[in-house]
Amino acid sequence: MAEKEAENNQVASRRVVSRRKSHLVRNLLIALGMLLGLYALAGFLALPWWLERSLPEQLDQRMGWQAEVERVRFNPFSFSLEADAFSAKDADGEPVTAFDHLRVNLSFLNLLRGIIGFEEIRLVEPDVRLDLLQDYDINYARDWRSANPEGEDATQTKTAExxxxxxxxxxxxxxDGGELLFRDFSQGGDPAEFRVAPLDLTLNDLATWPREGSDSQYSVMAALGEQVIEWDGELSVTPLYSAGRLRLSGLRHDTLAHFLAPYLPWQLRDGTVTLESRYELAGGDRFELITSDGNLTIQQLALALSAADDQPALATETIAVQGIGFDLTAREATVGMVSIEQPSLAASRNAEGEVDWQASLATAGTDQSETSEPASDLGEPFRWSVQGVELSGGQVRWRDQVPETDADIAVNNLAVTMGGLSHRLDEPVSYDVSAELGTGGRVTAIGQLTPAPFTFEGALSGSDILLPVIQPYVADAANLELVDGRLGFDGNLDLDAQDEPLTGTFSGTAEIAGLATRLPGNGGELVSWELLRLAPVEFNLNPAR
Incomplete structure (x- = not known):
C-alpha cells in the first residue's frame, strides 16, 4: 500500500510540473505576443504619427523652412519607411524642395554587423530649387547658417571630427523623374533660370569603407530642354575613385554664354556643343585625373565681338575635335584631328590702326591680369600636342579704314591643312594653304614653319590677281590709280625672325599682265603694258633690295 501511494504522489507531482511548464510557455507566448503587438503598434501607428509632426518642426528649427507631409508609413518588420506628398518653403515663402513619394528600406542584417545599410532608397518626382547667390553661396547653406547659431555649428563640427x-x-x-530649378544670382541683375527635367539617377552597391574589388555602379541622366547630360560609370568613396563616361549633348549657345560670360570677351549668338569623354579620377596623397577618347563638336557657331555688332565676326558650319586626352599628374594634353568646315571670319582696322580682334583680346587680357594671381612654380612644364588641323570652305573679309579710301578685301574657298603641333615650338610644322580672292585670282602656299623662333619656308604661287584691289594702299603712297592689271608669281619665300629685325628672301618669277594706270580724278592714261615678265626675280626683305 505504501508503494502504491508513493507512485501516485510522483504522478501527481509530474502533473503539477507539467501544468506549470505549460502555463510558463503560455505566459511567455502571451508576453511575446503582447510585445510584438506593442512593437507593431509603435511601428505602424506611433512612429509615423510622431514623424508627421516632428519632421516639420525639425525643418523649421534647423533650416527655417515651413514643411508639410501628407502621409508617413513605417513597416517595423521589413524596416521600410515611406512618405507621400512632401513640400517645403523657405523663409521667403518660396518652394525649395518637394517630392511625390519616398521609400527607404533598411537592412536589419547589416545593422547587426554595425553597418547602416539601405537596401533601397527611392525618390519619385522630386522638385528642387537650387540658388547660386551673388556671393557664390548656396541657398541651402545660407538657410542652415541662418537657423543655427555659429557656436553650435562649430561645436557640432568639432564633435563630428x-x-x-x-x-x-x-x-x-x-x-525617378526629378526636376531641378537652378537660379543664378551671381552675375547681378535678374537671375538666370535653368530648369532640368527629367533628372534620373541610379546608384548601386555603394559603401563608405574600403572593399576589395567592389565598386559602385552609377548612372545619371538630366535634360535641360533638348540639352542632355549622360553620366555613368563606377564609384568608390574610400578610397576616392571613379571611372566612367560623361556626355553633354546639344548644349545651346545661350546656356554656355551665361556661364562663360565672366571669361569670354565676345558675344555668343548661335551654336550648339556636344562633348563626350571617358575619365578616371582618384584621390589620395595626390589627386589624379585622366580623360581619354574625348570628342567635341560645335555646330552653327556664331560669335560677335560686342553686343553692338549687327553681324557675327566669326561663324562656322562645324568644328570637330577628336581624340581629346588630359593627364593632370603628367601635366599633358593631347588632341587628335581638328576639322573646321565653312568658317567665315570678318576683321577690320579702324582709322587709328587698331584691329578689332586684337583690341578685344587686349581688353580681356587686362581684366584677367587685374584679378588673377601669379602662377606658382609647378615644376615640370605643361606638354601638349595636336595631331593636325584641317580647314575647308573658309571665307575671310578684311576692311581697313587707315587708307583715305577704305580697303575691302575678300578671300573665298580658303583651305588649310597643317601637320602636328606641340609644345615643342622649335619643331617644324607642315602646312598647305589655298584660297581665292573675291575680286578674282588664286593663291597657294605649301611648306613648313616653326612657331618659335619664327621661321617660314614655302613655295608660293598666285595667278590672275586683280591689282585694283590694292588701290587704297597705292593711293596713300603715290598719286596713281590702278585701273586694271593681273598679277602672277611663282617662287619660294624664306622668312627668319631668330634675330631682329625680320629677314627674308623671295626668289622665283613674277608677271603683270594688262596693266593700266592713270592719274586720279579721271586723269589721262599714265602707264600701261600688255605683259611684263620677270624671270628670275629675287627680293630681299631686310635690307630691302
Missing part, C-alpha cells in the same frame, strides 16, 4: 565616420552601405539609390 573626433569620431570615425559611420559605415554606410547603399544597395540601390534611385531618383
Amino acid at each position: 573626433k569620431g570615425n565616420p559611420p559605415r554606410l552601405y547603399f544597395q540601390q539609390v534611385t531618383i
